[in-house]
Amino acid sequence: MRPDNTSIIRARDVMHKGIVSIDGMATAREAAAKMRSEGVSSLLVKKRHTDDAWGIVAIQDLIKGLIIPGRSSTEVNVYEIMTKPIITVPADMDIRYVARLLYRAGTRRAPVEEGGELIGMISLSSLILDNELF
Numbered sequence: 001m002r003p004d005n006t007s008i009i010r011a012r013d014v015m016h017k018g019i020v021s022i023d024g025m026a027t028a029r030e031a032a033a034k035m036r037s038e039g040v041s042s043l044l045v046k047k048r049h050t051d052d053a054w055g056i057v058a059i060q061d062l063i064k065g066l067i068i069p070g071r072s073s074t075e076v077n078v079y080e081i082m083t084k085p086i087i088t089v090p091a092d093m094d095i096r097y098v099a100r101l102l103y104r105a106g107t108r109r110a111p112v113e114e115g116g117e118l119i120g121m122i123s124l125s126s127l128i129l130d131n132e133l134f
Helices: 028-038 059-067 095-105 124-129
Strands: 042-045 055-058 109-114 117-123
Touching: 028 042, 028 059, 042 117, 055 059, 055 109, 095 109, 095 117, 095 124, 117 124
Parallel strands: none
Antiparallel strands: 042 055, 109 117
16 A cells, blocks of 8 residues: 555556567667667567567667677667567556566566556566655
8 A cells, every 4th residue: 555555556657658569580789779779778679469478678688689699780680689579567457466477477567458448568676766665
């Protein structure tokens, strides 16, 4: 509950509205450039078809997939380094449960879903830094 005990904080209350996405065939260099220009630390990787799953590529994926092994960012495609499939978080989920879900899934962020549509992105750091949980 909020510090004033008025209501439960839901995922939709703290999510970052708008999702920045990229195609899995884009290069890692293009992904890094898009992250810089949009001021985000991750990108949603688009589905290839309706039965496909969403993916996500984050700064950590660029480091793990490119910098550490010394691969060229123009020769690696996003689909090679992304995380897929990913979990989504219901928009009305209490943020205490969001934190537990993300932690147990071993991920730092997830898209927020409402009515079958992705409406935002939530991260563990936004739960702590952007809110008064403690």
